[in-house]
Amino acid sequence: MAAKGKKYTHKVFILVPSRLFFVAAAQALKRAVTESERLKPSEDLREVQSTELIIGSIRFFHPLILTQDAAPTPSFSELISNEMDEVDRVISRRLSSEVPLVGEVAKYIISAGGKRIRPALLLLLSGALSYTARQKYEMAAVVEFIHTATLLHDDVVDDSTLRRGRATANVSFGNPASVLVGDFLYSRAFQMMVDCDNMRVMQVLANATNVIAEGEVQQLMNMHDASLTEAGYLEVIRSKTAKLFEASARIPAILAKASPDIEQACAEFGLALGTAFQVIDDVLDYEGESSVLGKNLGDDLREGKTTLPLIFAMQNCSPEEKTLIRNAIEHNEEVNLAPILSILQKTGAMQATKEVAHQQALLAIKAIAPLKDSIYKTVLTQLASQLLLRST
Numbered sequence: 001m002a003a004k005g006k007k008y009t010h011k012v013f014i015l016v017p018s019r020l021f022f023v024a025a026a027q028a029l030k031r032a033v034t035e036s037e038r039l040k041p042s043e044d045l046r047e048v049q050s051t052e053l054i055i056g057s058i059r060f061f062h063p064l065i066l067t068q069d070a071a072p073t074p075s076f077s078e079l080i081s082n083e084m085d086e087v088d089r090v091i092s093r094r095l096s097s098e099v100p101l102v103g104e105v106a107k108y109i110i111s112a113g114g115k116r117i118r119p120a121l122l123l124l125l126s127g128a129l130s131y132t133a134r135q136k137y138e139m140a141a142v143v144e145f146i147h148t149a150t151l152l153h154d155d156v157v158d159d160s161t162l163r164r165g166r167a168t169a170n171v172s173f174g175n176p177a178s179v180l181v182g183d184f185l186y187s188r189a190f191q192m193m194v195d196c197d198n199m200r201v202m203q204v205l206a207n208a209t210n211v212i213a214e215g216e217v218q219q220l221m222n223m224h225d226a227s228l229t230e231a232g233y234l235e236v237i238r239s240k241t242a243k244l245f246e247a248s249a250r251i252p253a254i255l256a257k258a259s260p261d262i263e264q265a266c267a268e269f270g271l272a273l274g275t276a277f278q279v280i281d282d283v284l285d286y287e288g289e290s291s292v293l294g295k296n297l298g299d300d301l302r303e304g305k306t307t308l309p310l311i312f313a314m315q316n317c318s319p320e321e322k323t324l325i326r327n328a329i330e331h332n333e334e335v336n337l338a339p340i341l342s343i344l345q346k347t348g349a350m351q352a353t354k355e356v357a358h359q360q361a362l363l364a365i366k367a368i369a370p371l372k373d374s375i376y377k378t379v380l381t382q383l384a385s386q387l388l389l390r391s392t
């Protein structure tokens, strides 16, 4: 559809008088503003998005503007849906094991879906860097396996009971099975990356996996610590979550043999996007909709985790309210979420937390500026802003 639209656009452009060009530019401007209004990001981010859309539209005479039959910019899942099917095929093939319980537990969590955001990132950046070899499907499956392994372990550590809208694997199969199948997925991912036979890719993934584990241990040490700072919080989430986003974004640059600058741009995009992603996850833990999120709300406070909403609330509340929050973090009591939620709202802590995510999304968008313009780059930019508004 896009290719057809583009061809048509070129024909139309040769024929149209210059007035139509200005009408088209005005339409592009209106569309960009409408789109950014819909997304409601911060002023800064709005400016970047609008500029991106306007520049993109005018420079390339985007099919949206000049043709009747062209489709709007596809979402990231539309753009790579066939490729994601390839990744799913690799995932199914690589899950094979002689031991029935391995397949049973792994399929239980994988068949429940998930957003597949990390493999999507790897494929979108492969597209942006014009890397087409099938190796990318293997690597996309590798990052999803590492992610799934962390989830199996995470739900044991966090004592969680709901994941992807169903009982967690630890509830359905027990803690030992979850931990051991998590180990199977980690080690299967390592077998696959060795098959890739690229030392730099192996270094990046080995390093990311190690840093994730460090981040989880650091978080364990920070448990019940109500004096955790914003910097301390950010350090943990960069390790436990953003590092795998960074690896997923860096790998296509390595495979595509991109220049060091472009590889750095991709890595920075992934790190900032992953940071924004976890900040929003921590917002959703308080104000998400459990049935949409597929997870229970309030898990973080129940576990005594000092996440950014609580850090900001404690900076702006009354001494009595601060004592209430401190007690909730420090003691393993049944926490009454309602009064805490009202302090989070009243102090503007939720809004301030979302603003941190906005700033990270903005950093991500700026980071990929050096990549050459393409539909993939446009969709990656959209993805950064859409993740701020996610509810799942």
Ligand code: IPE
Residues within 6 Å of the ligand: 113, 114, 115, 116, 117, 164, 241, 277, 278, 281, 392
């Ligand atoms: C959940 O990750 C763990 C975090 C890093 C917040 P996702 O939100 O990507 O989980 P799925 O794969 O979509 O279920």
Ligand code: IPE
Residues within 6 Å of the ligand: 150, 151, 154, 155, 158, 160, 212, 216, 240, 241, 281, 295
């Ligand atoms: C997820 O953090 C980090 C990893 C999976 C390593 P959370 O514990 O907040 O993730 P959810 O909310 O359980 O998905």
Ligand code: MG
Residues within 6 Å of the ligand: 154, 155, 158, 160
């Ligand atoms: Mg968890």
Ligand code: MG
Residues within 6 Å of the ligand: 154, 157, 158
């Ligand atoms: Mg956790």
Ligand code: MG
Residues within 6 Å of the ligand: 281, 282, 285
């Ligand atoms: Mg969470």
